[in-house]
Amino acid sequence: MEVRTELYWESTNKFGEELCGDKVEAVQSPEETIMVMADGLGSGVKANILSTLTTKIALTMLREGSSIEETVKTIMATLPICKIRKIAYSTFTIIRVDLQGNCYIVEYGNPPVMLLRDGKVLRLEGTTREIDGKEVKEYRLRVQRDDVFIAMSDGVVHAGVGGILNLGWQWENIAQYIEKISKVETTIASLVKLLSEATMNFYLDMPGDDATIVALKIISPQFVTVFAGPPQNPDDDEKVVNHLIEKPGKKIVCGGTAAQIVARVLDREIKTSTNFVDPTIPPIAWIKGIDLVTEGVLTLDRTCKILTRFIDTDVQYSELRQLQQQKDGASRLAMFLLNATDITFLLGKAINPAHQNPGFPKNLSIKLNIVKELVDILDKMGKHIEIVYY
């Protein structure tokens, strides 16, 4: 069973602080997912610098194949030493999951990671070892589909300390709460949001520490196939449409001529609309059995522009909801691609003579170039991409 991951996180800053001392960075590459959450010593700028350095170093080194020892040693040797406390310090939690479902977690100083499996929160069995005089905890396990790992900074378990809760919001209580809400909340975003809200409530909206919650869910691959541009040889029309139809998952057609080919081969009608949601993007159309039908180059170009912004994971998590509400073809396409883990492009190489005149925007004249740009962006997001030329 091949697996992919879905990630969501939220941070709340300590009351009165402009910067968060917790930092989360993640990379979802075609080989694996690595998530790093760090909590820098203190708060504000100093903590922010410490945790940012920690996540960057950890993510970069692990990605390039360094061992956990080397990575931890490098972090310890690099972090600037706090003038007051005379130590360089940032806690961290690293979760790494490969495509085959092998999971490795290493934890230093953060509350233990929770695993929500079949409605129950499990405390993982790990081993402790010493690296450079620091005690780190390690866990190795096989994941199952729908497993959710939840990592949090100590700002969450300390919520309410000295205020409305004597001992704070303890691990076991959080686990119980998660079990309760997971019965009704099915997305990790809503789970994290509720946890984050509860944390804020215990702090009476004045958090005494930065509080961060990360959820990482194990999902099966989400397939999307995009057919763009008519085949160079019209004899291949049927072949490319069959290819599209036989692929599992969502099916998308970009381009008027491509849509007509699909409609003809499948003997189905194209339903169009004169309703321009956005005057700069041609309206979408509908073909039974196809999840999205859009115009070609203009829509693809706009989708590129939208997704360029979304490479930044911070933007991804803060603006996703907004994007979801946009109903134009380019935003819809962007949404489909963002939600996908595995994307196949069926690219026809026929040249549209109408795009080869001086009046047509130069950068749009070659559809393949736009798709290549799009593929570059999706590649950076860690999507699995396959391109088949026709």
Added chain:
Amino acid sequence: MRTISVCVGSSCHLKGSYDIIRIFKALIKEHGLEDKWELKAEFCCNNCRNPVSVRVDDSEPYSVDLESAEAFFKEKILGA
């Protein structure tokens, strides 16, 4: 019911499909023709080299631009 189809493919879109549709919508309303004429969008009708392609029922595509839109409507729709 008769139909008037405006191409919204890439080329026609860049040449002003959006405005042509806007003008036609307004004209259909102005002349109270909603019961007789349906305004539709159409994907590429292979007449991309010319300005916005418009078809009346199953006619060959006519080329219409912003300046000629109203005259076209008078001739082909009102005069029909």
